[in-house]
Amino acid sequence: MKITKVEAIPFAIPYRKPLRFASGEVTEAAHVLVRVHTDDGLVGVAEAPPRPFTYGETQASIVAAVCGLFADLVIGLSPLEREQVRVRLGRTVGNPTAKAAIDMALWDLAGQSLGVSVTELLGGYGDRMRVAHMVGFAEPAEMVAEAGRVREQYGISTFKVKVGRRPIHLDVSACRALREAMPDAELYIDGNRGWTAAEAARALRAMTDLDLLFAEELCPADDVLGRRWLVGQSGIPMYADESVPTPGDVTRELLGGSATGVSIKTARTGFTGSHRVLAQCEGLGVEVVMGNQIDGQLGSLCSLAFGAAFEATSRQAGELSNFLDMADDLLTEPLEIRDGLLRVREAPGLGIDIDASKLAHYRTDRV
Known part of the structure; x- marks a missing residue:
């Protein structure tokens, strides 16, 4: 099983009321859905929530890092080669949530392929x-x-x-x-x-x-x-x-x-x-x-x-x-x-199924 494609899809879902705290205020979940595809047809998923006031990442920077830097470094590897992925991504400074989302998607893939939960x-x-x-x-x-x-x-x-x-x-x-x-x-x-x-x-x-x-x-x-x-x-x-x-x-x-x-x-x-x-x-x-x-x-x-x-x-x-x-x-x-x-969900991997219609509605790149 090899990684063939990595996606980073920006989306935005409003909050019912603003969330206020000392370092900022959040009015919408402007996050990034990361999907890692394999040649076996499996897809691992994770969510990257940018926090510019904490780590310096934005929704746009996460998309750019995943698609412009990290995708080429992991395509062709097995999802089980997580330590190789960690080392390759680690050569780029910062971008913690972008890296984390890729890592979690790989664990999702590993669980799916073995038929067991990530837990x-x-x-x-x-x-x-x-x-x-x-x-x-x-x-x-x-x-x-x-x-x-x-x-x-x-x-x-x-x-x-x-x-x-x-x-x-x-x-x-x-x-x-x-x-x-x-x-x-x-x-x-x-x-x-x-x-x-x-x-x-x-x-x-x-x-x-x-x-x-x-x-x-x-x-x-x-x-x-x-x-x-x-x-x-x-x-x-x-x-x-x-x-x-x-x-x-x-x-x-x-x-x-x-x-x-x-x-x-x-x-x-x-x-x-x-x-x-x-x-x-x-x-x-x-x-x-x-x-x-x-x-x-x-x-x-x-x-x-x-x-x-x-x-x-x-x-x-x-x-x-x-x-x-x-x-x-x-x-x-x-x-x-x-x-x-x-x-915890009993399904293999993370047990996640993304609603395609909701993703199409909330994604902000409108492809």
């Missing part, structure tokens, strides 16, 4: 994950209402609360309102680098009694001394996210004392890179959470496939519900969250 290929630990839901910037009452609706409708009881606003009391008030409304829920905060280390320390002191699970990326990655100081000040674990786009960055953040946990995102490290990150974290004795890059259903299914495959990634609820805010999606069989859980 089984990766580790096969479980077949489901608890789901965490992200609550974006809004007035406290609105954030409480959203969390309450999601909990009632989908059974989700873990919430990632976006923080990083100024003045900090806006976010402290919101977190306090959420805790008062849901005393038994799991809550953690994500600053998207919005605060200084001193502001973050003040906010954490003001929220000491809220029983937060952890705090994620409260201040910028290049504030090396401030981040180390903040870890020493904090009474809860401090997770790295945007600051760890590569395994090397993970090593730097953990050994440098700038973080005590890591958010793994298959959208930026694929399955191959995410496995390396997980192994590093296990070796260093730190916990992980399955993060979300505001993925659609396809990207969320990839996160689920990886997260359910390992015991360490299954301990905490994974961020698998951002697609609920999208007006539509591309899958013929939509994901269903029930009782706060998402189950």
